[in-house]
Amino acid sequence: MYRILIAEDESDVRDLVSFNLQREGMETLAAKDGIEAVDLACKETPDMVILDLMLPGRNGFAVFKELRLDSRTKAIPIMMLTAKAQLDDVIAGLELGADDYLTKPFSPKELVLRVKALLRRSKVTSGNAVVKVGKFQLDKNTLHCFIDSEKVDLTPTEFKLLLLMVEREGQPQERGDLLREVWGYRDTANTRTLDTHVKRLREKIGAQASCIETVRGVGYQFRNIA
Secondary structure, three states, rough: OOEEEEOOHHHHHHHHHHHHOOOOOOEEEEEEHHHHHHHHHHHOOOEEEEEOOOOOOHHHHHHHHHHOOOOOOOOOEEEEEEEEEHHHHHHHHHHHHOOOEEEEEOHHHHHHHHHHHHHHHOOOOOOOEEEEOEEEEOOOOOOEEEEEEEEEEHHHHHHHHHHHHHHHOOOEEHHHHHHHHHHHHOOOOOOHHHHHHHHHHHHHHHEEEEEEEEEEOOOEEEEEOO
């Protein structure tokens, strides 16, 4: 059973999220402010955090940074919640490394689909599943990425995005396909999520950044330059 931490100060929103996730067989934990969110996350190490950005005590951005710095919580997938009027927060959250975001008001069905997709991305697989291309080595068992035997610290979503492109080396991947396969988005009109993750991914792989090529009018592709 997955355990989801809901960090949300509005009780009606918190109850709505909790009800719909519990209906899917998930266990939920609730935090009403940023301080409680950090404490619960460190103590309970949930499978995922749904994080409102406008939290009292400590806002969502501060909570996110703290969770990413703590060894107990740094690998936990985080979905940010933000109001539609604060779309700039979406970009700020993604640039920090959030795995996904959801804007208020939201559809409970969309919420559940997003949560399930994010949990699938962060799930460790079984069996021997190591992908090696050039200087890259991607371990599906641990979600670890190595370049020249040096570990690169990727979020589960960044790992899934890179893995998908590596496994389809030299094949241009359309934006819509990447958004559907990595994030599970049904509406692929908004590509900020994809572009921001690609930007972060390039920054993290450093000298190998040119392996991720922009295909004008299509999307992206991975090409081994080693």
